[in-house]
Amino acid sequence: MNLYSFARGLVGVIIKPLYRIEVLGKENIPKEGGVLICSNHIDNLDPPVVGVTSPRPIYFMAKAELFKAPILGPILPKINAFPVKRGVNDREALRTALKVLKDGNVLGIFPEGTRSKDGKLGKGLSGVGFFALRTECTVVPCAIIGPYKMFGKLKVVYGKPVQMDTFREEKASADIVTDKIMDSIREILEKYK
Known part of the structure; x- marks a missing residue:
């Protein structure tokens, strides 16, 4: 067993019951191929929860x-x-992220770039649109619906993939694609809040 699997198991055993996490839409994540999971960002615990x-x-x-x-x-x-x-424009991080997706792995990203101070969905940064356009990955929007409250209830919803074909064919800008992805996250938040 590698450290990732061990850590994932350990963290899951602790935080799933602590925050009574309900997960919806896992079937929207393809079993193989590059996947870009794009989630809102409300707490430092978001990466381990996703x-x-x-x-x-x-x-x-x-x-x-x-x-x-x-x-x-x-x-x-x-x-x-x-x-x-x-x-800054971190080219090394961009290259690494593109390689993760092109190698058929899953990249988790928080398009807002930082945690929301008021819990509301902010503006997405264009980097997420760049990754979506530059690879053939499946883009899956995700919403974490809190608040994080011990023994409260936290919901994680994976939405249907954002259709990227037209955007790629039309060579849409990264900003336009980012806005579309953010709209998909917003729709999930409004539907399940």
């Missing part, structure tokens, strides 16, 4: 500062995380 509720292992970008932390830093690469420098 990680333990997805039926497939997920790679996540994490802010570069975390990789310098004494205990966490050396563990992150072993649990499918890779660094991204925030506030």
